[in-house]
Amino acid sequence: MSAHVIAARDLTKRYGGAIAVNGISFAVEKGEIFGLLGPNGAGKTTTILMMLGLTEVSGGEIRVLGHDPARDPLAVKRRVGYLPDTVGFYDNLTARENLAYTARLIGFPPADRRERIEDALARVRLTEVADKRVATFSRGMRQRLGLAEILMKGAEIAILDEPTSGLDPQSTDEFLQMIRALKAEGVTVLLSSHLLDRVQRVCDRVALFQSGRIALMGSVAELGREVLGGGFAVEIEAEGAGLELRLGGIEGVSRVERIGPDRYRLLAGRDVRPEAARAVVNGGGQLRRLSVEGPSLEAIYAGFFQRQSEPGEVRDAA
């Protein structure tokens, strides 16, 4: 088996006459966090459902862990965990009972189940409410319970569809932390989202979807270079005379903007923070703050579609 745990080639899905996914190809490597990003209705969920064999493939092929999900869905679903968009649980059952049902469906031996369930609940910090009915759970708790299900399953690939939508910032951060923990264990994570900013922080590589096609694919830094043409923005807050000139003299800096009293923004092709700090200190200035912004997905996304300058055709098929 190759190092690619998921490989799609010319994957296509048609609903009647409408094309939801239009000949996309991508490969996900073992252990990475791969983001499927794009507006609603761009084909992300359909792609995910095809990976799980939950919807038929109209054309092309997809392999998940070496299996064809259409032909051998059980083998795929045994090793892949899925957290659907707005996950639901049986409200009349407790968190533990819900997981116990899934454990029976997966077919874990009875002796194994209890330990797996307790362990998974502890890791998403739901042990205290494990015997409460899910009806009382908040959205964030339900999402965590969904993640507990994937943990309990011991999945090799975790597919998370819009896991952070509708969560408050704190819950989102917690959830992203848990996703990083999954990666640390060697689990491959596939993440779909329309929230570019949040997801950017965890993804190793992303694929930007647009109208059923993958418009861009690669790491955020790569995409930044490709679309924005270099893109480190260093912000400096410092006191001192003639700083603007000194900062402009640093190699690699293309532009210096003054964005406020004693605040400057440098645009550079690389991270120039060390040189900038030296320039301020050597000039007798006082350095107060120094920060760098990598290329942001939001900027890439906007930049890309500006460049295309076509009338944005965003269907809402979801």
Place this chain on the structure above:
Amino acid sequence: MRREGSPWRGLSAVTMKELADHLSSARMRVLELLVLLTALAALYGAIRQVRDTTAEDPFVFLRLFTSASGQLPSFMSILGFLIPLMAIGLGFDAINGEYNRRTLSRILAQPIYRDALLLGKFLAGLITLAISLSGLWLLVIGLGLIMLGVPPGTEEIARALAVLVIAIAYAGVWLAAAMLFSVVFRSPATAALTTLGIWLFLAVLWPLLAPAIASAIAPPDLRAMLTGQPGIAMLEWQQALLRLSPSQLFTEAMVALFNPSTRALGTIFLSQLHGAVIGAPLPLGQSLLIAWPQTVGLVAASIVLFVIGYVCFQRQEVRA
């Protein structure tokens, strides 16, 4: 393209879970109450009737099930109404309920086929209905035993048991129908209303419509018009049309088993009765033979409805 892996994987897990849900649900409490009231109402009417009339009837115990008195319908006819209601009550939100709770895609992402989910839900519903109907059956027999003071004969118990089995098959038809509509319609209310509507149509309107349709298909010939009798062709059409309704099949099967003197369920010529002792009871085996086609019809109807539901479910998108 053949799929791999067993379609039965997870079946027992789904069945057990659904069964536990049914048995602990508020719906089940309502069903229990209905069962209790049905048993009491049927017995109240029947026992007064039985006490007055038939002390020397060899099948006095079966009269408990068939006697109607005054305004109270017989146990048999109550059963004909109660069973569809119970079955539809248990099945109308089987699939669309999962869908609306958004549990469907999560469950189907586990290593099971859709087959197991649908069949497991059907089996759980059927077991629940079987438990309720058996309870009702035991209640009637037990109360009858106390109130009549006459022990039932072996054959009476056997006949009542056969009816219980047929009643479960009848429940299966309506359960499969309710589940079919729970696959087709996303809204449980629509599914429930459609199934109830079909049931009402078949139980109440169809018996009125069937004769009219039959006489349109086979208009009375000259002889029939002269004698003022309906033609044979028309009668046969009428019966064939009526038997499209599961209620009719169930009633016929019950009549054959509860009234041991029933010799045929269709039209019969006088010449065919040659040598028969009218009113004499048939042995159990013969009564079962009479009810057999109806029973097979009920089982076949549940299978056909389940299969249609299965095909629809397989083709359905799971996404929101």
